[in-house]
Amino acid sequence: MALIVQKFGGTSVANIERIRHVASLVKREVDAGNQVAVVVSAMAGATNQLVAWVNELSDLTADAALKEYDVVVSSGEQVTSGLLALALQELGIPARSWQGWQIPLRTDGAHGKARIEQIETDRLKATLKREVAIVPGFQGIGPGDLITTLGRGGSDTSAVALAAALGADRCDIYTDVDGVYTSDPRVVPKARKLKKVAYEEMLEMASLGAKVLHTRSVQMAMSHNVRVQVLSSFEDVEGSMLVEEKEVVERRLVTGITYSNDEARITLVAVPNTPGVAASIFGPLADAEVNVDMIIQNISEDGKTTDMTFTASKTDAARAVKVLEGLKAALKYRDLVMDTKVSKVSVIGVGMRTHAGIAQQMFKTLADKGINILAITTSEIKISVLIESEYVELAMRAMHTAYDLDAVEEKIAPAAPRSKKAS
């Protein structure tokens, strides 16, 4: 007998028929003799509707407004938690819903993007012996007994945190794709599903563009050593398991190739090359909460000026331009250029720790296809390059082949659409 946490995303509970199907997936675990806690998202579209109403009324700059935002948007998960409990009861499975404040699932007071601090599990654990617990994802209770929400992707985090707190044997994240792939199958038709992925790899893949799991949930799984399985609620096939690096027995240099189009490149042309110039540029950007990714600095031939280039997400870049235009007099640059037709392509794999030549292979593959590299960043287990957006698909397919990731079978891309997750 095991203790399992199952999590179902918005498309998995999109309507009553889907909720009935989810109940049958829960029943299967119960029938197998397991204790089960379930985390649910809001019905697909519900959160967007609630957020739209809120946005009509408020720009959400005040903390008092964010508190009410949490009251409104957390209701979507409340609805599905009750409905799934009813669906299970109809199958003869005792079940009840547990709102964040009933557990309680304590968070800090950062409304709209709260962090889980503590989950009280004594009462919950006792009830799991006789009934399934349905926990609405995404929501918690903060200081002053106010409702909080965890931000986008929060339901994955709820599930992993609950699994960690309960000491669950497994945390199954059901979604509309059937696992973690070597690359996005819509771009790379030969992408293969991975049976096992190391936490660190998944973390890089999530932050570098893969939508399948939210970064925070992977961080939490890694730090609490939660065995997370990603699988489909639409197709009854084996999923992918997040495991410790030593458990990945399959020998491979590269595990996955991801991309992100949410990139912009900003260049300050001919900034006087004085000591401290980088600090005077990136200090104000940090103050404006601009998340700078790659940085490239070219010194002019005479050494007197420098071109300073960096990348950021498109939203952050727009804010960065505002900040830097305000600093033109102080920074004394000649020109500011922003380019949003750039993309980041990354190769990820724990195999890089022990194998040289992976970067070399990447540069050669891109050069062979005539693709220019605009910037490079690396870490121990990933290499990212910035390229012009129009080459993204070509680059990914070429690298997928170059790193020997192509599926042996003709095509095993999933049937279900790969979509953004709601919460």
Added chain:
Amino acid sequence: MALIVQKFGGTSVANIERIRHVASLVKREVDAGNQVAVVVSAMAGATNQLVAWVNELSDLTADAALKEYDVVVSSGEQVTSGLLALALQELGIPARSWQGWQIPLRTDGAHGKARIEQIETDRLKATLKREVAIVPGFQGIGPGDLITTLGRGGSDTSAVALAAALGADRCDIYTDVDGVYTSDPRVVPKARKLKKVAYEEMLEMASLGAKVLHTRSVQMAMSHNVRVQVLSSFEDVEGSMLVEEKEVVERRLVTGITYSNDEARITLVAVPNTPGVAASIFGPLADAEVNVDMIIQNISEDGKTTDMTFTASKTDAARAVKVLEGLKAALKYRDLVMDTKVSKVSVIGVGMRTHAGIAQQMFKTLADKGINILAITTSEIKISVLIESEYVELAMRAMHTAYDLDAVEEKIAPAAPRSKKAS
């Protein structure tokens, strides 16, 4: 400075534009220097959608199911409470929402139709000095810290109970009609709005067909002496005030005329006329929770059999027929006849306590129009008659004129539709 409770029904908060308008009505009270607590229903239609989902999944016979019903349907009021707080904040009025469990508003454990037991007001009252409190109607917290709901019409009850607990100076119930009328203006175009209505009259009117306030809220207002005002959130006109009988200075014999089409008449033909026959019929009906209204017993000429006739709501009557058919052998009746084409028309007024001849006037008016009376019940301040449904409108208009209730002006029927209230 006064403490006011304002309650807004589902049509009053049906969309963001209406919620903004409601915020302006709250602001008016705040600007006048009052402390304000607001009770809101769910957006019109929201509760029906939630109930429909629940009904797709469960027949709600088990208590565990009713608990989840409450989790699901209470979310509608949670949404509007947060949205109205945001709308007020945007107008510069500090405001926050208080869910039933946050107050706490304690109820018994009768899920789906809970009764309010206690409202803790110390914390709430302290905050009213600096901000508006928005309380979702219809919801509370029961034993085991489970969410409860008060049943249909529950938001009116929430508002009156909150006003009583806070010792509010007034409880304003905003709805889609602008007050209490002498009769339904859709049926009786000459119906007049009443400035003042005695609690007892309103209670009879609510139970006898008037939809404007829920019976339980009137009972509560009466027992706690809450000054309730009924007024429109759509039109800025004076409403109707519920007051003690002695405050109704206007002299009148009859205050209102109501009707109900939700009536059925059941006759057991030729039941042996033995002692205890009534008990053997109505005992089992009471066990089946059939609410019997009028009863008529005719003894046959030889005294050996009796025809037993009674009325009940259409839903209850269907259940009664099942029960009585099961008892046919025991009761030995010859035949069972159900007639659903009957309606109840009632005249109500505290003036009846002191004036004779009001029933006489009613019977004469109906006789003059050739309308047959099928059954009669009376209380100290009301007379109800059962008639064939097709005569309802004729009967009501005739009585409205006979009791001198017709408006002096040509027509002052309200512009807004008179509709059933959601919660």
